[in-house]
Amino acid sequence: MGKSSKDKRDLYYRKAKEQGYRARSAFKLLQLDDDFHFLQQAVRVVDLCAAPGSWSQVLSRRLFPQSSDNSDRKIVAVDLQPMSPIDNVITLQADITHPKTLQTITELFEGKKADFICSDGAPDVTGLHDLDEYVQQQLILSALQLSTCLLRKGGNFVAKIFRGRDIDMLYSQLGYLFEKVICAKPRSSRGTSLESFIVCLGYNPPANWEPKLDVNSSVEDFFQGCDIGKLRLEDKCPNYHEEPRSIATFIACGGLSSFDSDATYHVDTSTPALDPVQSPTNPPYKKALELKRRGKMTRAI
Structure with a gap:
């Protein structure tokens, strides 16, 4: 039997099991989409760092309603960890930083660009x-x-961030590539957590910049043509100037009628227990944990 933790008592955790989602994080994407509607016109979608697949489940349910023609829609989910199959989702066990992953997704989209x-x-x-x-x-x-x-130009990008004192530099860098950058906190995300989500709307890269993924190039080299990289020391003299900084608009997603992730709710004791939607994946550190339990891991002196 698993340990009793705050996650087990959280109402979003229970709702995820009841609705067949693999994790409570599904409600974060649902609440973000309810506010920003970035999935309304999406046809080709990519879910990065997708395991265990709750966001991919949301994408599948929103992009593939039973009452419409879905023949031209595609969802690709990428993660280093294996994922159990999801309806209407193509899963790739791959590294998002490797050019082969880019090539594979491009082939799956038949050379067309992604919308989200x-x-x-x-x-x-x-x-x-x-x-x-x-x-x-x-x-x-x-x-x-x-x-x-x-x-594609005009496409949208959403990613998890940890908000800190220097986060406005990231907002500023993203502002070079997107028309609008917003920091959003879904109601299903606990208020005690640093977690938020950066919502980037309207992809609009510089006209003379062509991105090219190279495993041997640094992040700074990759973005060199659009001026969002780190300022070099030789650029500081003699006419040193500060990098443009900005603070993104902060929005709390989810209405007041939504459940509070930090609150405690009564649960009907007659409700039957539900089995996990997906069995746990094997983490890369599983072998180390087994060795530690057996006492075979010793600290070097």
């Missing part, structure tokens, strides 16, 4: 907020590199 790309990925947090925010921003930039190669 999202990423709910996050690193294993350390508790050191500055470090966690930095690593998360690097993950966003990695997802952004792939997105700039796949998105």
Whole structure:
């Protein structure tokens, strides 16, 4: 039997099981789309860092309603971890930073551009907020590199962020590529968490910049042509100027009638227990945990 934790008692966790979602994070994308409607006209969609697949389930249900013609619509979900199959979703076990992944998605879309790309990925947090925010921003930039190669002009991009004191620099960088950048906090995201979501609407890259994904190039080299990279030391003298900084509009998504993720609600005790929607995937550190339980992992002195 699993441990009793706040997640197990959270109402969104229970609602996810009742509605067949693999994780409570499905409601975050649902509430974001209810406010920004970025899936309304979407035809080709990519879900990055998709495991276990709750966002892909939302995409599948919204893009493939039973009452309409869905022949031209495609959803591609990418993650390093294996995923159980999802209706109407093509799953790829691949690295989002590798050019082969870009090539595979392009072939699946038959050379056409994507309308919407999202990423709910996050690193294993350390508790050191500055470090966690930095690593998360690097993950966003990695997802952004792939997105700039796949998105059509006017397309939309959504990604998870950790809000901190230096986050406005990321807003400023994204502002070079999108017409509108908004920081959104869904009601299903706990108020005690640093987590928010960056909603980038209207992809509009510089006319003379052609993104090219190269595994041997740095993030700064990739974005060199559109001026969102880091300012070099030699550029500071003699006419040093600060990088343009901006603060994105902050929006709380989900109406007041939505459930509060930090509140406690009474649950009918007669409600039957539900089995997990998807069995847990094998994490890359599973072997290390097994060795630790057996006492075979010792600290070097």
